[in-house]
Structure formats: structure tokens, C-alpha cells
Amino acid sequence: MPSLARLLGLAALAVSASAIIPPGNQGALNQTVNVSEDDTPTTDNESIVNTLGQVNQKSGAATNSTPPSAPIPPTIVTALDGTLTNTTVTDVASNSTAPSSRRRSAKRQRSRYTEVFSGLAPGVHDASIEGTAYLTYTVVPNSTYNIDACLDYCDTVEDCVFVNLYYEFNDYLLDFVFSQESNLVCAAYSDIHNATEKINFGGQSSYPQVGNETVPLTYITQSSGWAADSLTEPEDPDGYTLVFGPTGGANNAPGYMGFAFLSFYDVDGCAALCNGRGTDPVGGGCSYFNI
Structure with missing residues (x-):
């Protein structure tokens, strides 16, 4: 089960001195390599912390x-061994013969939710919310502040554990283009967020533009957050x-090989990176x- 306090998906890879072929490839072990753990590197915490300060994985519903x-x-590798990148796990782990990242999660029953913060x-x-592990969004009927419809939507989205429900005004696509004709936005995340992350005030x-008329700016109202009461452990x-x-x-241990930042808490993606290392x-x- 992923930690609720995580900021980023962080994959720390370790080396086995006795195995050349990764276990995920289901190959046979090679002969033992006689190397003391004292001679192998340990986790490069300084590089991880420095990279953390450079990576921005926060986002929200791109209704525009x-x-x-x-x-x-798909899961994106945003940093690899201290170098910023923006590519898929499959591309990074191109040497791997294991299946690509599938972001599998165990099936769960209909979830119960608790309000994390209320709207104004x-x-x-x-x-x-502008937060980590944004998944996707929908709009729900806006005749009322339709909390139940938003929570039902989260139940249908793989890995969804949190939703941010809010009205967005003066968004041309929501008002006139998208067929749902609703401005009540339900944004789904696989991380749980809090009110301090309410930083998108609109203003776009x-x-x-029509002639010299003033173009109205977007704005947000009644932004609340709801978190699932129970989470499921991902499959091995x-x-x-x-x-x-x-x-x-x-971990801070010998046999360290490197690290990657992932856009989601993706166990399969981390395994693929290990296999392709x-x-x-x-x-x-x-x-x-x-991870």
C-alpha cells in the first residue's frame, strides 16, 4: 500500500553481486561474483535530495x-540518476525483456470516502489542487454540488484514492465545447492532498477575444477534497x-545502483527499470x- 505522505514515486535500485540476469527476466543465475558489500556503493541520498528540489510533478485538471x-x-520517468528527463518507463527500460509498466492495482470494492477539506x-x-500523481478528470452534473457522482467516478478510475471537486467558471471549453455542458470538475489523483495545495486560482x-470586449477570466469556487478510507496493495x-x-x-544500504523519479506510484514501472538497468x-x- 503506498504511503499517503509520499511526494514523488522514488525508485531506488540495488545490485545483487550474485546475479547477472534480473529475476524479473526469469533467467538462470550466473556464477557468483566475489565482491564484498563493503566495496559496493550505498544510497546516494545527497543526489536524491538535490534532484527532488529540481523536479516538479504537480499538476491538476487541464480543462483548457x-x-x-x-x-x-503512462508513467513518466521525470529524473534518472540526477538528470531530469521526460520519457516513459518503457523507453528508459529499453534493455528489459520483461513486460512494460502496466500500473496494475488490486481490485477493490466500492470505497468509502472522508472529506479532507471543504470548499469556501x-x-x-x-x-x-495542483498536486502529485494527477490521473484524469471528468465533469459531473452541476445542478447541485454533486459529491456522490464525483466519488462514484473515483471508484471507476484505476489507482484513484482522492478527488478534488470544484466549479470552474468562464472556461470556454466547459461552457460551449465539451458535450457534458457542466462546469463542476472532478479531478482524480493517486495521492492524497490537503488544502495547502489549493494553489490554482484560475485567472486565465x-x-x-471579440473586438474590444473584455475577456472574462477563469475562476474557481467551492473546492473540496475527498480521500478513500482504505487503499489496496499493488500486486507483486x-x-x-x-x-x-x-x-x-x-533504504540506505550497500549494492546501490541508482534512482529514478516516477510520475506515479508504479510498482510495475519500478520493476521494469530494475530489469532494464x-x-x-x-x-x-x-x-x-x-519504492
């Missing part, structure tokens, strides 16, 4: 460009078994990861 209920995008009073300008020009990736966790700390200078292959 994306239609409601768009497919969830009707008519008072509010803000929507969405309507076309092919060739891997859960060793421990989840815990509130990360290749050998280290002493001949070991990746056989363990900490």
Missing part, C-alpha cells in the same frame, strides 16, 4: 486543453516478491528495488 474522462497517461462559501473565489483567458510484479513495507523510511562495474544485476 483536455476533454473530460481522458485516458490516464458559494460565490467566494477558491482554488483547485479562455474565451475568444512478475519475478518479484514484497520484502517489507510500506514503512515511513527508505544492466550490470554494474562489478558484474551484478539489479535484483531489488525500494
Whole structure:
């Protein structure tokens, strides 16, 4: 089960001195490499922290460009060993013969939800969430503040554990283009967020300019957040078994090979990166990861 306090999907890869072929490839083990753990590197925490300060993985519903209920995008590797990037797990793990990231999660029953924060009073300008692990959004009927419809939507979205429900005004696509004809936005996330992350106040020009008329700016009202009461543990990736966790700390151990930042908490994606990592200078292959 992913930690609720996580900021980023962080994959730390470790080397096994006794295995050249990763277990996810289901190959036979090679002969033992006689290397002491004292001679292998440990987790490069300084580089991880420095990279964390450079990566921005926060986003929200892009109603100005994306239609409601768009497919969830693939997991993106936003940094690899301290270098910023913007590519898919499949592209990064091109050496791997294992299946690509599928972001599988265990099936769950209809979830119960708890309100994390409430929206401001009707008519008072509010803000929507800009947060990590944004999945997709829909619009729900806006004749009432339709909380149940938004929570039902989260139940249908893979990995959804949190929704941000709000009205968005003066958005031309919501008002006139998208067939749903609703401005009550329900944004789904696989991370749980809080009111301090309500930072999108709108303020964009969405309507076309007509002559010298003033173009109205977008604004947000009644932005609330709802979190699932229970989460499900992801399935073990092919060739891997859960060793421990989840815990509130990360590994700091010998055999370290490198790290990646992922756009989602994606166990399959982390396994694919491990499988495609290749050998280290002493001949070991990746056989363990900490996410």
C-alpha cells in the first residue's frame, strides 16, 4: 500500500553481486561474483535530495486543453540518476525483456470516502489542487454540488484514492465545447492532498477575444477534497516478491545502483527499470528495488 505522505514515486535500485540476469527476466543465475558489500556503493541520498528540489510533478485538471474522462497517461520517468528527463518507463527500460509498466492495482470494492477539506462559501473565489500523481478528470452534473457522482467516478478510475471537486467558471471549453455542458470538475489523483495545495486560482483567458470586449477570466469556487478510507496493495510484479513495507523510511544500504523519479506510484514501472538497468562495474544485476 503506498504511503499517503509520499511526494514523488522514488525508485531506488540495488545490485545483487550474485546475479547477472534480473529475476524479473526469469533467467538462470550466473556464477557468483566475489565482491564484498563493503566495496559496493550505498544510497546516494545527497543526489536524491538535490534532484527532488529540481523536479516538479504537480499538476491538476487541464480543462483548457483536455476533454473530460481522458485516458490516464503512462508513467513518466521525470529524473534518472540526477538528470531530469521526460520519457516513459518503457523507453528508459529499453534493455528489459520483461513486460512494460502496466500500473496494475488490486481490485477493490466500492470505497468509502472522508472529506479532507471543504470548499469556501458559494460565490467566494477558491482554488483547485495542483498536486502529485494527477490521473484524469471528468465533469459531473452541476445542478447541485454533486459529491456522490464525483466519488462514484473515483471508484471507476484505476489507482484513484482522492478527488478534488470544484466549479470552474468562464472556461470556454466547459461552457460551449465539451458535450457534458457542466462546469463542476472532478479531478482524480493517486495521492492524497490537503488544502495547502489549493494553489490554482484560475485567472486565465479562455474565451475568444471579440473586438474590444473584455475577456472574462477563469475562476474557481467551492473546492473540496475527498480521500478513500482504505487503499489496496499493488500486486507483486512478475519475478518479484514484497520484502517489507510500506514503512515511513527508505533504504540506505550497500549494492546501490541508482534512482529514478516516477510520475506515479508504479510498482510495475519500478520493476521494469530494475530489469532494464544492466550490470554494474562489478558484474551484478539489479535484483531489488525500494519504492
